[in-house]
Structures are given as C-alpha cells and as structure tokens.
Amino acid sequence: MSEEIRIYVACLAAYNSGYLHGVWIDATADIDDIQDQINSMLESSPVEDAEEYVIHDFEGYGSYRLSEYEGIQSAHELACFIEEHGEIAAELISHFSTLEEAKKAMEEDYQGEYASLSDYAQEITEETSEVPSHLEFYIDYDRMGRDMEMGGDIFTIETGYQEVHVFWNR
Template identity: 65%
Template structure:
C-alpha cells in the first residue's frame, strides 16, 4: 500500500456554524502528537470556544471504514495495525470488524499470499507429503483447494490480481 494512513478531523463548532475547518493527520503518529494537532486545530477555530471534533474522512484504511465518532485512540490503533500488515490489514479488519480478533488471526493463522488457493494447496501438500514423481501430475490441486475452502478449515482474502491471502479458520 502506498497511500498514507490518515484521518481528517473536523471542528464541530465550525462545522455547525457553516465553516469547514479541520486538519488531515497521519493516524500512525504517536497518540500525543495526534491529540496535539487536534488541539491546535481547535485553537485556530473560526468559532470561539471550539472543543468538539469528529473524524469526517479517512484515507489509506484499505477497505476498513472508520466511524465518524471513532475515538482518536481507536483510529490510531487501527491505523497502526494496517501499517503493520499493509498487504491485508484493512481487508482483515473489514472481514472481522474487530481489531483484537484481526490481530490474533494475523499473528497466529496467516499462511501467506498466493496467486490462487490451488497454489497454497500444492505448497502445503508438497511440504507435508512425499509424492512419488510418477503420481505428481495426477494430483488435482484445484479440487483440493475447493475442498479446503468448503470444509471451513480456512478462509481467503483477495486484495488484488493474483493476491490471495490464506488464513486458517480456527
């Protein structure tokens, strides 16, 4: 992923008064730095006494949708997870909609990225089984992959052309 993971934090007092006032912030910065940028934005508000803010937009969350009233800490944790797992973090969060579960699956159940599930079935079979050379060409890895998927033993996330991330489903 080449896109910066950032949030647009809007000043709600200004917004309610008909002014667009906010700031784009790198959501992977330290939480204190994010809060300092929000405080500076509120201090520069065109409306006196501005205190409330909301996340009105976001970029780089790769398929995961932040809520408008998502807290800064939560948005920061999600952004850091996506930064840690840039190839599938956003898609995994969108799949589970739960950061802790997504983290557990990423750390414990990730099998790798393959161009197809059949490629994964072939790699797994060849690593775990001794296949006589004269029988190797008769193995139907696409059928094995289909059976693996139907059994519920694993799930996949497609994040691009021939980019299938495979996870055990425990």
Template identity: 65%
Template sequence: MSEEIRIFVADLAAYNAGHLHGVWIDATLELDAIRAQVDAMLAASPVEGAEEYAIHDFEGFDGYRLGEYAGLESAHEIACFIEEYPAFGGALLAHFNDLEHARKAAEEDYCGCYSSLADYAQELTEETSSIPQHLALYIDYRAMARDLEMGGDVFTLETGFEQVHVFRNR
C-alpha cells in the first residue's frame, strides 16, 4: 500500500447549507490530534455554530470500506490496524468486516505470503514430512492446496500478483 490512510471529515452544518467544508485527516494520528483537527475545521465553518461532522470519504484503507456511520474512533482503530499490517490489513478487514476477528487472524492464524496456495502446501508438506526423493515429483501440491481450502483448513487473501496470504481457519 502506498497511499496515506486518511479520512475526509465534513462539516454537516455547512453541507446542509450547500457548502463543501471539511478537512482530510491522517487517520493514523493520535485520536486527540484527529479531534483537534475536526474542532479547528468546525471553528472555521462558513456556518455559525457548526458542531456536527461526518466522515464523507476515505483513502488508503486498502479494500476495506468504512461504514456510513463510522466514527472517528472506529476509523482511527481501523487505520492503525491497516498501518500495522500493510500487506493484508485492509483485505483481512474486508474479509471479516470485524476488527476483533481480523486482529485475531493476523496475530494467531497468519501463515505467510506465498506465490500460490500450492507453494504453501509444498512448504508445509516438506517441513512436516520426510518425502523420499523418488516420490517427490509425484506429489500434486495444487490438489493438496485445493483440499486445504475446500476442507476449511485455510483461507487465502490475494493482494496482488503472486501475493497469496494464507491463514489457518479456526
């Protein structure tokens, strides 16, 4: 992921009055810094007494879509998770649509990134079994990979060409 993880926070009073007034904020900043930027944006509102805001847009969430009613704290927690796991964080959140489950999968069930699930099946087999040299060429790792996935033992997230992230399924 190459872009900054940020949110566009809009002034609802200005929006309702026909003005686009808001600010792009780095969602990985400390929550107090995010709130300070929102307060400054509201203080500079073209509509007097502006108090309400909403997140109207986002960038850098890598496949995950913030919900329509996501608050600052939720957006911040999600952004920090994606920053912590840049290779697959957004895709994992999109898979689970739940930060707690995604965090558990990232911390406890991540097996690594492979060119294919067959490569993972081969590595797993070679690490856990002694394969006689004369039989090695007869093993169908693609079929083993298919069985691992169809049997529910693992799930995968493809984040790019030959970037298959493998997770144990519990």
C-alpha cells in the first residue's frame, strides 16, 4: 500500500454547530504527537470550549472500516500493524474484525504469498512428499489447493493479480 495511513479528526462541537473543523493526522505517528495535534485543533475551534472530537474520515486502512468512535489508540495500533505488514494486514483485520486475531494469524499461521493457490499446493506437496517422476504430470494442484481451502485447512486473502496470501486455519 503506497497510501499514507491517516485519520481526519474533527471537532464535534464545531460539527454540531454547522462548521467543518478538523485536521488530517498521520495515524502511525507517536500517540502523544497525535493527541497534541488533536488538542491544537480543538483549541483553534470556531466553537468555544471545544473538548470532544470524532474520526470523520480515514485513508490507508484497506477494506477495514474505522468507526468514528474507534478511539485514537485503537486507530494508531491498527495503522502501525498495517504499516508494518502492508495491505495484507488491513485485509486480515477486516477478515477477523480484531487486531489481536489478525496479529496472531500473521505471526503463527501465515504461509506466504503465492501467484496462485495451485502454487502453494505444489510447494507443500513437494516439501512433504516425494512424488515419483512418472506421476508428477498427473497431479492436479489446482484441485488440491481448492480442496485444502474448502476443507477448512487454510484460508486465503487475495490482494491483487497473482497475489494470494495463504494462512493455516486453526
């Protein structure tokens, strides 16, 4: 993902008074810096004594949808995970709905990126079995990969053309 991971934090008092007042913030920045930027935005609000803020928009989170009340800490942790692992991390968070499950899948169950599920089936077969040379052309790796996925042994996430990420399904 080449897109910057950022959030648009708006002043809730200004919004409720009919003003659009907010700031785009790099969600991977230090949490104290994020809070300082929010405090500065609230201090410059067109509404006096503004205290509350809300996330009105975001970029770089892939298919995961941040809630406007997600919380700055949560948005920051999600952004850092996505920054570290790229688009696959955003898709994992969306798949599992929690950061903890996504992290666990990435750390414990990730098998790698392949051009196709067939390529994965071939690699794992050749690593774990010795296929006699006179039988190699009769093995249907497409069907094997499909059976692994349909049987629940693995799950995949596609992030682009010939970008299939394979995970053990535990």
